[in-house]
Amino acid sequence: MGGDQGERTAVLPLAELPALVAAEEGAAEEGAAERPRWVWDDTRAWYPALLRAGVRVERCVDLRLCHAILRNSTLTAGTALATAAPGPWDTALDLLEEPAAGHTAHTALFELDQPEPPALDDRRDSRSELFAQEAAVAASTDPRRLRLLLAAESAGALIGVELQHAGLPYSADRHDDLLTELLGPRPTFGRPPVLEELARDVRARLDSPDLNPDSPPDVLKALQRAGVMATSTRSWELRKLEHPVIEPLLRYKKLSRLLTANGWTWLDAWVHDGRFRPDYVPGGVVTGRWATRGGGALQLPRQVRGAVVADPGWKLVVADAAQLEPRVLTGLSGDQAMAAAGRGKDLYEGIVASGAVDERAHAKVAMLGAMYGATTGESGRLMPRLTRAFPRAIRLVEDAARAGERGEKVTSRLGRSSPLPGPAWDAAQSAASASDSTAADERRARSQARDWGRFTRNFVVQASAAEWALCWMAELRNRLTALAPGTALTESPHLVYFLHDEVIVHTPADRADEVAAAVHASAAQAGRLLFGAFPVEFPVTAAIVDSYGEAK
DNA sequence: CACGGGTGCGCG
């Protein structure tokens, strides 16, 4: 429970924890005590049971997530925590989890690797870890930013568990209707009727009665036999070709994708009692973005978003940050010209108005190219114009790319650093600089260096954008709690979805306007937290709707 | 039969 003076120690049965947490949080609610910040090894291990017991936690330190940040950050380089040999806090979460009952193969593997796995508590000492982390932050080159990052990351961990607990309101009936409309009735086995008919059509038009349309190699061969000069079966490539089979084949691929990714099987597995409950993994991506495990929540196709429906008497507030990454780049680089281009309007229109490019689509493709490292094509051609108009912003991503090419780390706004390239990368660079290096060695080394440079170029922007989004969401969470203090999570406005630069709040209809206001205020606050007084704006849209499909 | 790489496509 933190490094407070006047320490109290209590050992209690697990079953009594919810009551203790509730008492401490409740005391803070009534102003009788300081708000606790719960310190634990892993939010995903502790918080779900508390929520099930009806207990919410306002603040925490997720030691596992914070450790990962501090271990690798350039701001804490040289601290004891960063230089220590790898320990239990560096072990992947999966290896520490209890193997699920019945998964004997997993158990066997586990025992093979670690004959006598010690108990969790022996391996991870949360007290000493907390002190080590506090020392590392205090000794860092920017404690303020790191503290903010660790707080935001930990808030994200709480939110991830709360999102799963609440679930995204989801109408299985609407989803089923959509599937039936597009694919025909659900078959007990084999392809749905519409897909079967399309498969028949494709086979006929290619004169290949045995063709398996799900096998790209088969399809490619059949296309070539029919005289279609395709080199792959990717949709974007097929679309450019002329042949009577192309249209039904594309339709087959699109519907087949819907069936396999979000068909009835997905519905059965992931939607229960009117809620879609994916497993969010905060910090699951190197850049600090979230990942999901199962359910594919971050790839929910636009096609099915109409099935996300508010409960009767409730609304969804669907909020989206406009042009988040270029705006984050603006703040990172302190580019006044780009800040002006984004002030009070669509950033891409602002770039057009600045005279740098002719039309919005060009502004967008040029900005994406700058942040992703495009060298050829339209995007590459637009780069010089962008560089002339916004030299500071472009220099920032170019510098990040050069650092990556040299094999160095780069660091986000709040202090998350990129990983170093692996041994294969080092070996390739060494081979190229050896006295007996071949032209092929040098080509390979240069190519890999550029690849890594594109990664680090994008890392600074994507990681900082992820930090903005965390701050936005954490701030919003606090404001939502304040709208209805003391109520259970799902009885008052609460977050139900997060998608990189987008959130959805489920709210009683009569609070929707307040929620929308909170969404805007939180975005402004996130901008100040990351970039202080620098005048970069972060406009967000907040649509009050009954269904996700109505937004945008 | 299990696995893992490759392919393709959904999202930002």
Place this chain on the structure above:
DNA sequence: AAAGCGCGCACCCGTG
């Protein structure tokens, strides 16, 4: 190699 970043997931198919 779509034009470049970050992902997850389902499927095919060759390999052991």
